[in-house]
Amino acid sequence: MRRAGRGFDPNNKKYIGGLLITPIQLLLTALLIFPFVLELILSFSEWSPVQGIGLWEAVGEVFTEDLSQGINYNILITEEPRFLEALGRTALISVTSLILEFLIGLGLATLFLKAFPAKRVFFTALLTPMMIMPVVVGYTWYMLLQYTGPVNQVIGWIGGGQPDLQWLNNGFLAFFAVVITEVWHWTPLFFLILLSGLNAVPQNPIRAATVLGASDWRIFWTVVMPSMKGIIIIAFVIRGMEVIKLFDEIYLLTRGGPGTATETISLYLYKLAFEDFRLAYAGSAGFIILILTVVLINVMLKPIRYQLLEKR
Amino acid sequence: MAIKLELIKLRKEYGSLIAVDDVSLQVEEGETMALLGPSGCGKSTTLNMIVGLELPTSGDILIDGQSVAKTPVGRRNVGLVFQDYAVFTHMTVRQNIEYGLRVRKVARAEMNKQVDKIASFVGLGDKLRRKPAELSASELQRVAIGRTLVTNPQILLLDEPLSNLEAEMRHQMRRELHRIQLETKQTIIYVTHDQIEALSLAHRIAVMNLGVLQQYDTAYNVYHYPRSTFVGSFLGNPPMNFITGVVKSNGGQRYLDQNGAIIPLPPSKPLTAVPDGKSVKVGIRAETVDVVPAGAQGAFSAELLAVEPQGPEAVITAKFGGGTIKFVVPTSAVPKSTGHVSLVPHANLLALFDAESGVRLMNGAGS
Numbered sequence: 001m002r003r004a005g006r007g008f009d010p011n012n013k014k015y016i017g018g019l020l021i022t023p024i025q026l027l028l029t030a031l032l033i034f035p036f037v038l039e040l041i042l043s044f045s046e047w048s049p050v051q052g053i054g055l056w057e058a059v060g061e062v063f064t065e066d067l068s069q070g071i072n073y074n075i076l077i078t079e080e081p082r083f084l085e086a087l088g089r090t091a092l093i094s095v096t097s098l099i100l101e102f103l104i105g106l107g108l109a110t111l112f113l114k115a116f117p118a119k120r121v122f123f124t125a126l127l128t129p130m131m132i133m134p135v136v137v138g139y140t141w142y143m144l145l146q147y148t149g150p151v152n153q154v155i156g157w158i159g160g161g162q163p164d165l166q167w168l169n170n171g172f173l174a175f176f177a178v179v180i181t182e183v184w185h186w187t188p189l190f191f192l193i194l195l196s197g198l199n200a201v202p203q204n205p206i207r208a209a210t211v212l213g214a215s216d217w218r219i220f221w222t223v224v225m226p227s228m229k230g231i232i233i234i235a236f237v238i239r240g241m242e243v244i245k246l247f248d249e250i251y252l253l254t255r256g257g258p259g260t261a262t263e264t265i266s267l268y269l270y271k272l273a274f275e276d277f278r279l280a281y282a283g284s285a286g287f288i289i290l291i292l293t294v295v296l297i298n299v300m301l302k303p304i305r306y307q308l309l310e311k312r
Numbered sequence: 313m314a315i316k317l318e319l320i321k322l323r324k325e326y327g328s329l330i331a332v333d334d335v336s337l338q339v340e341e342g343e344t345m346a347l348l349g350p351s352g353c354g355k356s357t358t359l360n361m362i363v364g365l366e367l368p369t370s371g372d373i374l375i376d377g378q379s380v381a382k383t384p385v386g387r388r389n390v391g392l393v394f395q396d397y398a399v400f401t402h403m404t405v406r407q408n409i410e411y412g413l414r415v416r417k418v419a420r421a422e423m424n425k426q427v428d429k430i431a432s433f434v435g436l437g438d439k440l441r442r443k444p445a446e447l448s449a450s451e452l453q454r455v456a457i458g459r460t461l462v463t464n465p466q467i468l469l470l471d472e473p474l475s476n477l478e479a480e481m482r483h484q485m486r487r488e489l490h491r492i493q494l495e496t497k498q499t500i501i502y503v504t505h506d507q508i509e510a511l512s513l514a515h516r517i518a519v520m521n522l523g524v525l526q527q528y529d530t531a532y533n534v535y536h537y538p539r540s541t542f543v544g545s546f547l548g549n550p551p552m553n554f555i556t557g558v559v560k561s562n563g564g565q566r567y568l569d570q571n572g573a574i575i576p577l578p579p580s581k582p583l584t585a586v587p588d589g590k591s592v593k594v595g596i597r598a599e600t601v602d603v604v605p606a607g608a609q610g611a612f613s614a615e616l617l618a619v620e621p622q623g624p625e626a627v628i629t630a631k632f633g634g635g636t637i638k639f640v641v642p643t644s645a646v647p648k649s650t651g652h653v654s655l656v657p658h659a660n661l662l663a664l665f666d667a668e669s670g671v672r673l674m675n676g677a678g679s
Contacts, residue, residue, distance in 0.1 A: 204396055205399070205400055208392070208400075209400075209411065211386060211391070212386065212412040212415055213387065213415045213463075215415075222400075222411075223400060226400075226402040227401070227402065229402070
């Protein structure tokens, strides 16, 4: 006989479902949530493994005497010039790269709407860069941009003589070396997304505008681009999240140098954590970056948020 | 009346496929012409060539006597309303309607005045701030029509304007199109595969099939005097009946003989010119027969198979010779008993077609 009431019923599908997902929930808690919370707590301290203080001891300290100091510390990092510079530099590299990638990608995608000889070959060739590992891309451009390397040689052939361009050792040029590498590597993704977007634009509104006498230029800006709004934002969000984390290529090209001329936020965190072993300090900076990224991405998604969350 | 549009041997080929095969016709100013045909008959291609979205392989298009075949699309001052309306979904109704005026660089004040006028004309005066997502299908259609009319086109072309609407809305929109037609006195070209739309809205109908213009005549003549078996079968519901047989004479009486099944042919003039022994198809419109008592003058006999009452009328299906024929008769005339039924076709609307080519042998009263 089945027991009435609200007790545990092994035949209740709700309980079975809960039971079945419990193992993965526990695993995820152990792997993700636990370290995350621990890091959050430690970011309020000044802990480093080289201080001779154990991890749990440090966690304990946060909750006792050093708590107030920790909070100060967390705020203090936002006044650290090198952190702020890295933040600004990341923003500058990101914005410059994304705008260039978008414009070049859009131009190429527009070209690909028409037929031309060897289109398939160009298509494959254009997509290849984004399939190459960042480390290989970084090393390739490191070689290309050497003072006596191929890039300077080609510039020499065109301009005459040996150009005095220290791509990797001049702070100003190193910024462009990073942007060029990044744009070369990731324009294909913009190209791919924008091409599929252009192909999905409904044709009849374009024809309607044509019949009304609109020029190709006007149609592109008043009909095609507005219907690409969603896909353009998604492309920027995907690339935005990646470019903020930019690390490998810069590490191979300049190690953030000369000086700190190309030190992005990722490189700065890496140096804090693995060269200076200031783990808690790096964690503190990491959290601030996480918060900024979440806010930024949500602001970017705002124009299409309603559309994405709309119930069908 | 002046001729607004003239197509001269208009032709469009896609590789080996002939989409439009030397179509020639004239449309008068203020007239509504329907391009009617099944899908793939070339009517949309013809429409696109008039607008300029496609270039003809050969032939010419004249608007007001001027060739526009080489005029780029958008410079011909013709308006096209698409089947799916093709409104700009990211713009408000006002922005949609004013698009063509912006292209023409009309001043802001003048533009607002014209948009307001057109919007109230098509019944959207209170919806100018809405976005297309908030509008119904018929309202979207009004946006599309308004957006076109505001540019004051020479010719208004409508591509299957009612096919995306539900039955109820279709009636309403048909009346609406009729009103627009009367009030604007626009020359309208209307592409449709729906015979009812063509018959109710158009002054003249161009029936097309497989790229060939089958018949171009008034709505009345296209229906009552089809020039080929295709036209006869495409219009009418149920379609025209075709009975194949050989023309024979018995004394003064001529008749069609289909392996012993006989239909007397009326002695009217066009039919007398068809020689005995010729293989023909007799075309009888479903609603052009009378049920008569057996043995009546000029009657033929068929075996009653089924009766479908449809209110005031009934569709009767009968077996004649080797095939079946369908007729529409008043419910009061439906035979009570099963078995044989005697029918007399209306002599003046009976048509004879060549059995092989399907071309009408003698033009009826229409010519």
